[in-house]
Amino acid sequence: MQTLNLTHHISNDQQGLYLLMPFEMPAFTERIDIEYSYPYNHNQPLTVENGNFSSRQRVNRIDLGLLAPDGSQVGASGSSRDVIFVSTTEATPGYQPHPLSAGTWQIMLGAYVVSPNGVDVKVSLRFTPKTRRWLKGDLHTHTLASDGLLPLDHLARHAREHGLDFIAVTDHNQPVKRASFPKIPGLTIIPGLEWTHYKGHSNFLGVEEAYQGAFFTNTDEEVQEKFRQARQNGALICINHPLESSFGFRFNLEALDFDLIEVWNGPMRPKNIETIAWWDQMLKAGKRQVAVCGSDYHEDTVFQRLANPTLNVLAWSASEKDILAAVEAGHSYFTYSPTDLQLDLDVDGATYGVILPWRTGLEAHLQALSLETGDQIRLIDQDGERILLTAPGNGDWETNIPVEKPGYLRLEVWRSFFPGLPMLPALVTNPIWFDSVL
Secondary structure (H helix, E strand, O other), X not given: OXXXXXXXXXXXXXXXXXXXXXXXXXXXXXXXXXXXXXXXXXXXXXXXXXXXXXXXXXXXXXXXXEEOOOOOXXXXXXXXXXXXXXXXXXXXXXXXXXXXXXXXEEEEEEEEEOOOOOEEEEEEEEEEEOOOEEEEEEEEEOOOXXXXXXXXXXXXXXXXXXXXXXXXXXXXXXXXXXXXXXXXXXXXXXXEEEEEEOOEEEEEEOOOOOOOOOOOOOOHHHHHHHXXXXXXXXXXXXXXXXXXXXXXXXXXXXXXOOOEEEEEEOOOOHHHHHHHHHHHHHHHOOOOOEEEEEOOEOXXXXXXXXXXXXXXXXXXXXXXXXXXXXXXXXXEEEEOOOOOOEEEEEEOOEOOOOEEEOOOOOEEEXXXXXXOOOOEEEEEEOOEEEEEEEOOOOEEEEXXXXXXXXXXXXXXXXXXXXXXXXXXXXXXXXXXXXXXXX
């Protein structure tokens, strides 16, 4: 944690003015804590009949505020708070969560009351740097605004109670505004929309208005225009449940600009296994396609649960921007629920979604946590699939495996969830790619 201590002298003739104290925000800051102090009172001893009395008079009153590099007000608290904080996701009341971009920020000091001799204001700033961490979430949910059962505030509380760090609200053809989001500590809510057509569904994530006008289209050209506008407006675009028989994606993918394919939709079933295999054929053909999962949550039933499956994302912070950047990059894997099951991959400090130069002797370090008896860890690459481990009991596993040639590798954990039932994927990762060096 980096600290910065500043002192600013305010003279009596500056009383009634607002003064600005610039400072530099370091790059990759996740949170800033600001504490300020100054002598409030003037104490004067008085002689009284039954002892000593100290008279206290308020002689200084300095207000506090914070301005972003563009001059916009991040917050102001008068003189009621000595300590405030701001992060990308949360802030002290009176201040707004704000991206802590590198650059020149300014502390506002309001000289409300200043003693005749002036006053020294001491300001202490503590900068907490971003650190990558695994976050759990669900990018495909519905509310009462379309065909879900819960209103948004209930959905958000439900998500946090399930241990989720983020959700995207993706009602059918219904945009949502950030201003309508409830404030749930520890939960990031991402605006989205599931563009829904009789020939296919697609999530447009991270924007309040993905396109102009109504959702409907009647020609392929109109569909392409919706996708073009969504891209232009900054949406992260995901093709949803592409192979489903009744609501799969029937448009020509080659004609559309998109980022992600949802390969695991809702509970694991044969169609998801088919879709994962279809995606893997893309990888084997050389297409670097990032995948995601989504519960497509509408309500709790025997066959549907929120975050079944769960998207596990390695992000620099819990901000919407950092989460979506990690999703787009493929720094993720998918699990059947917000489970403790975890599979970490490290190749020269890189993980899922990264492209590395291949070299002789390159190794991948694997660490699996919370395996159950009989779990199979499978490695999939351009040459096929092989079982690395069948877990002999409940526990963890760590190993190194050689990366023998350029291409890609990804991992899956298969599990029999009930005695006598066939094994199913319990965890699926995005690939890491290896380029040949000419």
